[in-house]
Amino acid sequence: MKLSQFFLPTLKEVPSEAQVISHRLMLRAGMIHQTSSGIYAWLPLGFRVLKKIENIITREQDKIGAQKVILPTLQSADLWRKSGRYEGYGKEMLRIKDRHDRDLLYSPTAEEVVTDIFQSHIKSYKQLPQVLYQIHWKFRDEIRPRFGVMRGREFLMKDAYSFDLDFESSKKTYESMYEAYLRTFKAMGLTAIPVKADTGPIGGDLSHEFQVMAPTGESTIYYDAAFETMKDEDRTFANMSKLYSAADEMHNFETCPIQGDQLKSSRGIEIGHIFQFGTKYSEPLGAQVMGPDGKMVMVEMGSYGIGVGRLVAAIIEAHHDDAGIKWPTSVTPFDLGLLNLKQGDAAVDSLAMELYEVFNTMGLDVLYDDRDERAGTKFADMDLIGLPLQVIVGSKAISDGRFEVKNRSTGERFLLSKDELIKFVTDAYNTCC
Amino acid sequence: MKLSQFFLPTLKEVPSEAQVISHRLMLRAGMIHQTSSGIYAWLPLGFRVLKKIENIITREQDKIGAQKVILPTLQSADLWRKSGRYEGYGKEMLRIKDRHDRDLLYSPTAEEVVTDIFQSHIKSYKQLPQVLYQIHWKFRDEIRPRFGVMRGREFLMKDAYSFDLDFESSKKTYESMYEAYLRTFKAMGLTAIPVKADTGPIGGDLSHEFQVMAPTGESTIYYDAAFETMKDEDRTFANMSKLYSAADEMHNFETCPIQGDQLKSSRGIEIGHIFQFGTKYSEPLGAQVMGPDGKMVMVEMGSYGIGVGRLVAAIIEAHHDDAGIKWPTSVTPFDLGLLNLKQGDAAVDSLAMELYEVFNTMGLDVLYDDRDERAGTKFADMDLIGLPLQVIVGSKAISDGRFEVKNRSTGERFLLSKDELIKFVTDAYNTCC
Incomplete structure (x- = not known):
């Protein structure tokens, strides 16, 4: 590509509205253009990085047998009423009426729709496990969007949904996703620390956040130094979930099992979140299959998110200097x-x-x-x-x-x-x- | 991929709601799943075809120097008020209010947003021509969605926008897009006939529709037999725009310049539409550049659409038998x-x-x-x-x-x-x- 013909509107001045480095650099490098509050167009340079990241995520999701789909951005409110989230979600959910006065909403996540699709088609345990995923746009009407694409309103997300016959099998799916996440972030030049997390509005039993270490991160995390030195082949769920890691508000120096040089801390940016939540959605939406014994069983589910646009910002936070961005080769535009x-x-x-x-x-x-x-x-x-x-x-x-x-x-x-x-x-x- | 693990919900029965063959076959082959009226999820088999088609379109757009971006689905109403289309668009435009009561809309097309981005960044004729394009979801609130993805409400579209210094240069861009369209459709196993068209709500001076010949098409087109026999290397704008072609309502047997065996007819499905519309959007949105003589000039624009989801249906309409679909190798899942x-x-x-x-x-x-x-x-x-x-x-x-x-x-x-x-x-x- 010849730069004389490339749409690359670089800026010399630092845009005054941008508070964090990644936001400043993305604007200055002509990667994004704000069209409304918290809503951005991705210009050619930014789009290329987004696509590289999508490709790495896709490769690692495919490797563990997840199957790519694309779910509608606009969804019927009725499905969300079934799960009880339509009223509960609050003002972050963008509610819309179509020309026939039917209630729609712009998907902030897709547990309801994918569970409904699953229950329409899968009837037997023989077809399990299933993992469906998409890389698609979501909308959350943040009251105060900020930090550029780090906390925007319309944003690109990888969201995967798993369906298993029982808890044990669901746990195995969760673990393979956990390991796929570590490989995914590593391939982009990021060190990610999994931290046990609250399940929040998604709900459920087991949950991990993946925090990228970057000096400009929003929160502080404490973790075992072994996270950094562990060999790639040892980065299994079994090994890593034994190690200590905690977000600032959960960490307690008194009771922390590791001490001294073994305990490290860093600022972190959350770039992924995975959940195992059992039958929280399969029950209200009727996602059941016939088990080996002929009895109907509610399927055990999990969901697994990665902020794709946010990853671009996180990579920049982790790889830059005063002069600009320093792309890892795997995601360079x-x-x-x-x-x-x-x-x-x-x-x-x-x-x-x-x-x-x-x-x-x-x-x-x-x-x-x-x-x-x-x-x-x-x-x-x-x-x-x-x-x-x-x-x-x-x-x-x-x-x-x-x-x-x-x-x-x-x-x-x-x-x-x-x-x-x-x-x-x-x-x-x-x-x- | 092992079919025992693949999410492929094929149906034996013909779904009663589906009137056209492509819709029936897409449902029966487990390619799509309807989630609301005119809104579909693309299941793994369908997604794979969509991706193949996207890749062919991307290759041909990149070849002519178009640059890929991604524009927001939700756009500010203010921009559309500037062009005069906010009020004019009618009920097909999905109007939305966010939590701060600001007017947004779900993009049915993107002339306004892309023109505004252009005018924020491009100031000199030296940076012209520019062609920006995206492959992204659009929403049009059809009063009666039908024929599956052929006339849905949320649909995937390739939309490109060109910016040139003058009419001549704009015409050249238009012609290179016209030729790229012919190559694109041919690579998918489709014979497309360009037909001179009304410019409709997009407006402008010059416009062609691309009609795919399929026995089940919605309308009839009349065209010169030379369209079918012409060698690939001769398929230039100069050669092809000389040939006769007309939609049913424009065709007149009395005045038609070709007769007999030379005049052919077929049912057609519209899968692309291109427009050259001069300064219709650059004027109200202030997209001007400094010309070689130091004077400011309103840029000459065009826009160029392809219905990506609709192409999947059109390919099926053109390639099937009683037993099912017959994919061309270039787009097979x-x-x-x-x-x-x-x-x-x-x-x-x-x-x-x-x-x-x-x-x-x-x-x-x-x-x-x-x-x-x-x-x-x-x-x-x-x-x-x-x-x-x-x-x-x-x-x-x-x-x-x-x-x-x-x-x-x-x-x-x-x-x-x-x-x-x-x-x-x-x-x-x-x-x-």
Whole structure:
């Protein structure tokens, strides 16, 4: 993609309304545009990151056998009356009347609808377990939307729903989702700490929040240092749920089982929440199947959310510096930035275009800054939008055939010949996730 | 994917509420589930087709330089008041009040929002042309939703918006979109005829509808036989817009410039609509840029829609028989179906599993019918859901090492050894789109 044609409205000034770093950087990098209070359009750069995150989530959900669907954003109030949540949900639920004066609502979550679909079609224990999920827009009419996409009103969420024959099987599904969440966040360059949580308005028996460690997080969490050092293959529910972790308001230094260096703390951002809630929805909505003994059984359910838009913000909170964003390679909107410092100089233009073609042919997504701008502007914009590698083509490339490459994350710079450069880039993208 | 674990609620009976074939087949094949009048959930099989179609559209939009974004479903009424459409749109527009009593609406289209985003950020002719598009849910409160997803209330649409400096450049953008549409529909196994159209509520100067030929279409179109025989490389705007085509109500046998065998007719389903409307939205919303001469110019715009969910129905209308759907390979939910006719027989099970692994390793999406069901049920379900190839593993596979393969579209059957089978499948998927 050539930057001269790309819709990338970067801002030099820090927008005054943005209080947290991710919000400021997302506005400055031209990733999002606010259209109403708490409602954002995702512009091309932001959309690309959102899509990368969706793909990672989809891969990990598919791996554990979850099946993707898409549920309506507008749902009938009647279903929600059955579960008792229509009245209980409060003003965060956006209630709507259609032209025939029927009550609809904009889905803030989808337990009711998916349970109703399940009960219409699944009648036998032989078809269990089932996990259905979607990545779709939700609406919660927050009284005071803030922090950009971190607490918006219209937001993208992954929500999964599980149906099992009995408690034991439901617990196994819960555990496999817990482990999938850890893999999902890790693949995005995030360390996530699962914290036992209250079940809140969703209700139920067992619940974990996943907190991403970021210095600018909203709350403090305390946790066992083993969370950080544990090997990937050991990150099972059995191992991890034994370790201590607690949110600020639950932590008590007196009674905490771990002490000293073993006890760590960090600011955290909640990016996922999982629930096992038994028959809370299957009972009122009549989701029962015939069991092996011929008797009807209410199915045991769970639900599992990830804030997809919020993840974009969380990744930025965890990966940035004063100059801008530093994307992990797995979620970067482009693999590398190519900067032409002498736009209009025929020799430099032709060399830069040649590299652009080479990188494209290698299957890389390249953002080529071919604008007629000062070098300083190009450097600043490229640092701001945070692509992992910057390849700089200037007069040095002509005079002694060398290109500067900058690693955005480490700040390291290399001066490479064309062959070395191609090898460097190849290695960087073969060895990464 | 093993069918025993797949959420595929096929129906034997024809649902009485469904009047058109695609609606009946989508319900019977377990692709969709109605949750309210004109509102559907897309179940796993349907979702897979939707995603394939999205990917083809995305590829062709990206090719012409359109940039993907995602715009909010809920939009502020104020923007729509500026363009004059808030009052004019009528009851099809779903009007909503949020908790602070502000007027919102559920986007039925997005000219206003995208024009406002454009004018906030693009200030110079140097940044033109720009084409932004999204694939996202819309809502139109149809008084009488019908024909399933063909005329639903909440529906998935590709909508693109173009911004050019002048009429000539805008016309070029329009033409490249017109050609992209032809490639898009062709890649899905559809012959689309562009028909000059009224501009209707979107307004403007130039407009084409794209009609898919299907015997069950809603309206009749008349067109030049050359549309069908023209080579792909000749399918340019310049060539095609010269040919005669007209909707029923516009066609007049007396004045029609073509006659006899050259004049063909077919039922048609509208699956796309493109508009060039000049400054209709840029003027009220103030979308102007500085031109090369330093003067401010209102940008020339167009918008370009494709009904994504409706395309699923249109493909089925064009590709089915009495037994069910016949998916074109480019949009099939799975590449092939593997039928085990002796589920529970250890030798057959192990052979079927071996093939399942082989096909998966080849990178194919396989639906393996491992259910404990009669052969008749398996054949009927597989014909109904319409995967292009069926590979049948039964006692013949054990007794003389031969597998039956059925081409769903042609009905041809082949009896092949394992090696021949693998070669056959490899060839089928290498030579296809």
